Amino acid sequence: MTLSLTSVFILEKSIKSLFLLAIIFLVRPILNKKAFRSASIILWMVLLIYLISPYELEIGIESVKGNSILIAITNFFNSSLGWLVNKIGSIFFKLNRLIGSVLIFTYLGMKIYRFNKVMKGSTLTYNTLCKEKIREFGLKRKVEIYINNNLKTPLTFGILKPKIILQDHILADEKLLNHVLIHELMHIKKFHILLNHLVNIVACLYWFNPLLWLSLKYLDQDIEINCDKLVVENLGDTRKNRKAYCSSMLKLVEREFYENNLYLKLNPNIERMNIIKNWKKTLLGLISFILAFTLSLPAFANVTDLSQDxxxxxxxxxxxxxxxxxxxxxxxxxxxxxxxxxxxxxxxxxxxxxxxxxxxxxxxxxxxxxxxxxxxxxxxxxxxxxxxxxxxxxxxxxxxxxxxxxxxxxxxxxxxxxxxxxxxxxxxxxxxxxxxxxxxxxxxxxxxxxxx
Structure with missing residues (x-):
């Protein structure tokens, strides 16, 4: 058996990634409710690593009876994929770099514009509870908290110098403020903002595959679910604390409904609250994760028959x-x-x-x-x-x-x-x-x- 790294075209990765997406969507509901906290995020990270990495693992094996089916399936898949790439590659590769670059620069420009627009209407606050909560997290990065009532829900910007944007009605409710601050500080601590930017850039690079970049939007939801679980662990994972946190999220949902303004894609929703209420680590969840993770690994490898070269x-x-x-x-x-x-x-x-x-x-x-x-x-x-x-x-x-x-x-x-x-x-x-x-x-x- 031989092992080597081989480069792979982005078009081939786009097609193969659909296999990983199918696995994620098949087990995602089970993992979010019955597996350990980061199970679904790990599978999403496997997908992102695959999409970003320019390489695959090349595995060469001697053709023996036990491997004949694997070799036949792999050769058929690679031959079909190669035919497709050769047919449309000459047109696609000339456009991909240009369109991908334009989309990435457009995305970055919109982020900068949105940040400046939000900050112009925001005022720095020196709320005592906010300062205490930031100190409790012990973050090495300086975190500033602003008030902007033009936004309907909390928002966090920045990676190196993060800024949390809140509203007056949140400051007026001490329990709600505590839950919101923990949630946003968890995003900062776990670098979820950086992960969110990475997801959007990958969507720009794979602009030609709408199924892929539409599916990546579900990663945003799973990031929020993961953050909700972190908040519950920080508060103390009891039925009472789960109920109190869900009540805080419900306040934001009701306010959004009342204002009729669904401004942010990361707003609290019913799926998140149901998961927090019913989340329980079980053997089924662990087995589902192990099986899904194992099935996803072959996407990183290409098997060839050495004896038939x-x-x-x-x-x-x-x-x-x-x-x-x-x-x-x-x-x-x-x-x-x-x-x-x-x-x-x-x-x-x-x-x-x-x-x-x-x-x-x-x-x-x-x-x-x-x-x-x-x-x-x-x-x-x-x-x-x-x-x-x-x-x-x-x-x-x-x-x-x-x-x-x-x-x-x-x-x-x-x-x-x-x-x-x-x-x-x-x-x-x-x-x-x-x-x-x-x-x-x-x-x-x-x-x-x-x-x-």
Whole structure:
């Protein structure tokens, strides 16, 4: 078995993430009511890490009887996914960086504008209970509390210098004030504000997948549920304290209904109050979490069959969507490569094959080389791609066709050497495709070989 890290395109991650979302939505109601406090948040974090990370774990295993089903399913999924990416990738990748960047800068601009607008109508308060509660939390960051009656519910801004915005009616109710302060200070202590920004930025990056960014909105609700549980633990997890906290949330809900202004997406709601009233850690909740977490891990890995590789590869593989026919390949090292007797390629349809040239491929461009093998002394051919460079990161794909049939398809992120055992009289087409929106430079040489 071999392990390696491979780069993965954002479009592929978007499609695979739907599997993780299905798991989260299946177990989310159970976890919120019956599992430990952070169970659902952990699953959401697994999803976010997967979406942000540019890598997947590449697992290579020898094909044995026990793994045949796993290999078949994985190969079918990757082949189908690769076909989809190749079909729409050339259009999508040109737009994604531009649109994603515009959305992120627009989001940040709106946040700055909203913050300035809120702060202009806010007044700093020096309420004694507020100061005492801040001291109790022992936060190293300075927290300031403001009053703004233009807002209907509490609001917290800022990561390094957080500011809590309250209303006069909250200050007038000591019990309500205590619960609200604990809730908002818990958000600050656990860096939920940073997590919320991260979620919104991920939604901007995956703008092309509305199902994904609409689903991420449920993470906001689970963050609030997690914070509610933290508040209950801080107060002392008793039936009386749970009831008192729910009563405080109900006051905010009733005020919102009376004012007819649902201004904030993180407002208290009936789902949160029901969960706080009925939350109880059970064995079912723990088993559900363990099962969901275990099922989510395969999204981070891609399984390949080592015994069916037809082409030996030297170089960092980005992602394998393999089409291999027969077991006609053996692994070689640089030393083995130097021992081979290299020769020139034959001519196909009166066109001389380009056996040694520098390449300069624009964004998503490709180049092809055609030749035939007719010499009995030659065992096959060598494809040597060296000095590959790209300002945005090397991502290219190599296709090998034999008599019109694709026998090899793999992506790379560095220089690579491919040794292929060939069939006499067969015609071959080698295609190198740049899969990044920056210019790819390098050198390609193709030669026949025979052992010395």
């Amino acid at each position: 037809r082409v030996d590869t030297q170089g960092e593989v980005v992602n394998n969507i393999e089409v291999n026919i027969d077991n006609r390949v053996q692994k070689i090292s640089d030393q083995d490569y130097k021992k081979l007797e290299l020769g020139k390629l034959s001519v196909r349809e009166s066109d001389p094959a380009k056996v040694n040239e520098k390449i300069k491929l624009g964004s998503f461009e490709k180049t092809s080389y055609e030749f035939e093998l007719n010499n009995d002394k030659n065992e096959g051919f060598i494809i040597n791609l060296k000095d590959m460079s790209c300002s945005g990161g090397i991502k290219y794909q190599v296709f090998i066709e034999e008599d019109g049939e694709i026998i090899y398809d793999k992506r790379f992120a560095s220089d690579s050497i491919l040794k292929v055992k060939a069939q006499k009289g067969s015609a071959y087409i080698i295609t190198v495709s740049n899969e990044y929106n920056k210019k790819l430079l390098g050198e390609v040489s193709i030669n026949t070989y025979a052992s010395k």
